[in-house]
Amino acid sequence: MSEQLSPPRLKAPAGMVDTAIHIYEEKYPIVPTATFKPPVASVESYKKVCQRLGIARTVVIQPTAYGTDNRCTLEAMDKIGRDRTRGVAVVDMSASDAELDRLTKAGIRGIRFFMMKGGVLSWDEVDDIAARVTAFGWHINLQLDGRTFPDYEERVKRFPGTLVIDHTGKFLEPVPVDHPGVKAIQRMLENGRTYLKLAGPYETSKKGPPTYDDVGALAKAFVKTAPDRMMWASNWPMPNPPGGIKPDDAAMLDIMLDWVPDEKIRNKILVDNPARVYGF
Numbered sequence: 001m002s003e004q005l006s007p008p009r010l011k012a013p014a015g016m017v018d019t020a021i022h023i024y025e026e027k028y029p030i031v032p033t034a035t036f037k038p039p040v041a042s043v044e045s046y047k048k049v050c051q052r053l054g055i056a057r058t059v060v061i062q063p064t065a066y067g068t069d070n071r072c073t074l075e076a077m078d079k080i081g082r083d084r085t086r087g088v089a090v091v092d093m094s095a096s097d098a099e100l101d102r103l104t105k106a107g108i109r110g111i112r113f114f115m116m117k118g119g120v121l122s123w124d125e126v127d128d129i130a131a132r133v134t135a136f137g138w139h140i141n142l143q144l145d146g147r148t149f150p151d152y153e154e155r156v157k158r159f160p161g162t163l164v165i166d167h168t169g170k171f172l173e174p175v176p177v178d179h180p181g182v183k184a185i186q187r188m189l190e191n192g193r194t195y196l197k198l199a200g201p202y203e204t205s206k207k208g209p210p211t212y213d214d215v216g217a218l219a220k221a222f223v224k225t226a227p228d229r230m231m232w233a234s235n236w237p238m239p240n241p242p243g244g245i246k247p248d249d250a251a252m253l254d255i256m257l258d259w260v261p262d263e264k265i266r267n268k269i270l271v272d273n274p275a276r277v278y279g280f
Contacts, residue, residue: 005052006250007052007053007250008052008053008054008250008251008253008254009250009254009257010253010254010256010257011054012053012054012055012056012253012270013267013270013271014056014271015056015057015271015275015280016053016054016055016056016057016270016271017055017056017057017058017059017231017232017270017271017274017275017278017280018050018053018055018057018058018059018232018233018234018236019059019197019199019231019232019233019274019277019278020059020061020166020197020199020233020234020235021046021058021059021060021061021233021234021235021236021237022038022041022060022061022062022063022235022236022237022239023041023042023043023046023060023063023072023073023075023076024038024039024040024041024063024065024072024237024239025040025042025072025075026040028066028069028071028072029066029069030065030066031064031065031066031067031069031120033064033067033118033119033120034064034065034118035064035117035118035240036065036118036239036240038063038065038239038240039237039239041236041237041239043076043079043080045237046058046080046236046237047080049234049236049249052249052250053234053249053250053253055234056084057084057085057086057274057275057278057280058080058084058085058086059085059086059087059088059109059233059274059278060073060076060077060080060085060086060087060088061073061087061088061112061141062087062088062089062090062112063239064090064114064118064119064120066090067090067120068090068091068092068095068120070087070089070090070091070103070108073087073088073089074087074103074106074108077106077107082106082107084280085107086107086108086109086278086279086280087103087106087107087108087109087110088108088109088110088111088112088141089103089108089110089111089112090111090112090114090120090121091103091111091129091133092120092121092125092129093125093128093129093132095132100132100133100136101136103136104136104137104138108138109137109138109139109277109278109279110133110138110139110140110141110164111129111130111133111138111139111140111141112141112143113126113130113140113141113142113143113144114143115142115143115144115152116143116144116145123152123155126159127155127158127159130159130160130161131160134159134160134161137161138161139161139162139163139164139277140159140161140162140163140164141164141166142156142163142164142165142166143165143166143167143170144170145170145171145172146169146170146171146172146175146181146182146185147171147172147173147175147179147181148181149169149180149181149184149185150180150181150183150184153184153187153188156188157188157191161193162193162194162195162277163188163193163194163195164194164195164196164197164231164277165185165188165194165195165196165197166197166199166200167197167199167200167203167204167235168196168197168198168199168200168201168215168218168219168222169181169182169185169196169218169222170200170203170204171204171215171218172204173204174204174205174206174207174214174215175218176217177217177218177221182218182221185222186221186222186225189222189225189226189229190225190226194226194229195226195229195230195231195273195277196222196226196229196230196231197230197231197232197233198219198222198223198230198231198232198233198256198259198260198269199232199233199234199235199252200233200235200238201215201216201219201255202238202241202242202245202246202247202252203241203242209247209251210251210254210255210258211255211258211259212255216255216258216259219259219260220259220260223259223260223265223269227265227268227269228268228273229273230260230268230269230273231269231273231274231277232253232256232269232270232274234249234252234253235252236249238252256269256270
């Protein structure tokens with residue numbers, strides 16, 4: 001147990017941002033499209049992770065389990081503290097301008113497009129919604145199987161504003177760095193308004209810990225392409241991990257020592273880049 005709770009080897013730079021966590025509370029209803037029963041993951045438990053890892057600021061991401069009911073996310077932002085949190089919500093076209101304005105004032109800065117099983121928005125809806133929320137200063141937070149990115153590249157290019165790609169591209173099967181999906185993401189990164197989160201390698205890696213070298217190779221390629229537009233996330237509480245085995249929280253930070261050995265670039269990724277995107 002003491003080893004489990006040991007501090008990370010990476011000493012957190014001042015102002016470090018965790019760009020993706022989820023909070024789950026049993027009092028909120030789960031939508032029928034949910035693909036798993038989420039764990040209970042409270043703000044109180046996450047605050048202990050912040051203390052252990054040195055996380056100063058946090059982005060709370062709306063879980064797919066709650067659909068367009070953003071109450072749990074907003075409550076979590078209040079509990080953590082509005083001065084040190086931002087949020088990413090899920091809304092559909094039924095959301096009024098007044099509701100989008102309310103969410104913006106509450107600290108929401110993006111919309112989540114989860115384009116896999118369990119998501120509540122379809123590709124038929126995303127174009128119109130993207131245009132609406134971008135008018136409120138929100139970015140698009142996109143997660144899809146990276147192997148299919150070439151199929152959607154032209155469409156995604158048309159999204160206005162800032163795009164944030166999740167989970168190191170979320171390649172559901174490991175691919176080489178010259179894979180068309182990797183190349184498509186690199187082209188997007190070169191447009192100056194696309195960012196990528198280095199996160200969640202345990203979800204897809206076949207190599208496994210400690211450095212998840214198959215996902216790590218992709219991470220290193222993306223960092224080389226656009227170091228000023230990479231960000232880091234713990235993905236706490238790591239819901240629904242393969243085989244039910246959840247990695248240690250500190251290990252998700254320590255992989256950055258391998259993926260981004262240059263401290264100056266690493267600090268940009270941990271502090272400066274996300275501060276720019278989320279308005280900290």
